[in-house]
Amino acid sequence: MGQAMPVSYVRVTGVERITPRTARITFTGEALPRLLEDRPDQQMKLCLPREGRSVAEGLLPEQDAEDVHGMRWYEAFLAIPEARRPWMRGFTVRAYDRGAREMTVDFVLHGEGGPASRWGADARPGDVLGMVGPSSLYARPLPEVASMLLAGDETALPAIATVLEALPAATRAVVYAEVADAGEELELPAAAGGAEVRWIHRDRGGSLLEAVRGAGAALDGVDAAWVAGEASAVRALRRHLVEERRLPKGSVEFSGYWRRALTQDDAPTEEDLAWAAERAADSA
Template structure:
């Protein structure tokens, strides 16, 4: 499968008041796996489809060519998780959290319709990372982590799993097993719930994602207070409070990225 291409929209469904599922025609040769990441490229207001570099070579070369596109015509690029892939339908599903109309992805998703087209880079097998084996599995995240948590839970049907997901209210809950739902509308928070939780015995494999500051605080708690080794915690800051993906990385962002690279390399 080519790493670069276009994704035509085939169906759009509202899952909850704040979550919309968009189905796309899958590229030829597409293969799915849990927690599968790719980059979506959203066209500028004057474009029917995004302008993409012709090259589909290595990551660095393609990204350099992408940045060489003049800013006023360069697509907005955002990272997403593939929620599901159906070989029989030749479709892949991607869920969009509707944060309002402040960002390009949400603005696009609010009016998404069959026939529209996005660009993509990926997914690449290079970024496929199986979870560490454990006696049980801990998942914690907010609504932006729901697509990944859903695929991971579905890949572990017989494993012992504990999940915490923070959403706005009960209307945002989805049919997932072994998940404790936390509602911000009632003052509940992901960090407080994990801190107060009683964990099962045995070795644990941890997966964390969501707002970067919350993920960092969760990870510090699990390492310092629970004694969980860092190499048993898979973590990702999907978004940053008061900052977008177009803003420069903070010192904490850079340190986190370096640690994730070292952890993936076995360091």
């Protein structure tokens, strides 16, 4: 537990299409019992093959216990010839069964032909992927508040579900979730303190940002927020919550999971770098 850059391999044991655009994939792995914890929002990276459906075991660099932030590991990863180097994409562990040594991960099938969508749509039992993380070094405790806003698009639904499962009984949740259409709605867990869920459908012209901005009294009493999804929407939501809703910066947890018109392989923009610096300052 707590290693900064644990590297392992996981094998597919089951695939289920839970919505037209979401595949729920179950993995097993020898290292899962020592890597996964019973906590919400466990984020890790999956390494996806350039060709085929599996990543060859042994292809990824070995981890270095002294490489606390993983920079040397990442340099070694980039040294793998491009034709063989896996695509690396971020995911959240949706569920973990310690007894069965299995974890569940939801793949959003965007349909634009990206490597994660392609692989997730064609995944089969027996396929092998590399996994980097998760690490408890990046775990953040849930706030003990009376009311908490959870807001995100479909890429954030797995994390939102795990947060709902873990919220203290004294905390009420208000959920705003943006999806493509009504067919992409998922049954979310009930929070112990109660939860109100509002779905926003893009096919009807809805957007997460405008829905939260226009929430009015529905967000009265919210003490903290967890926001994730497309990076520019997350940035705008965070500004709204801090500048207009007057939430303290430290009470708004936020993550930009993806960038419109850009992938995780593209270099960060000036706005990305400025945003990362601001986030680091808030966390200091």
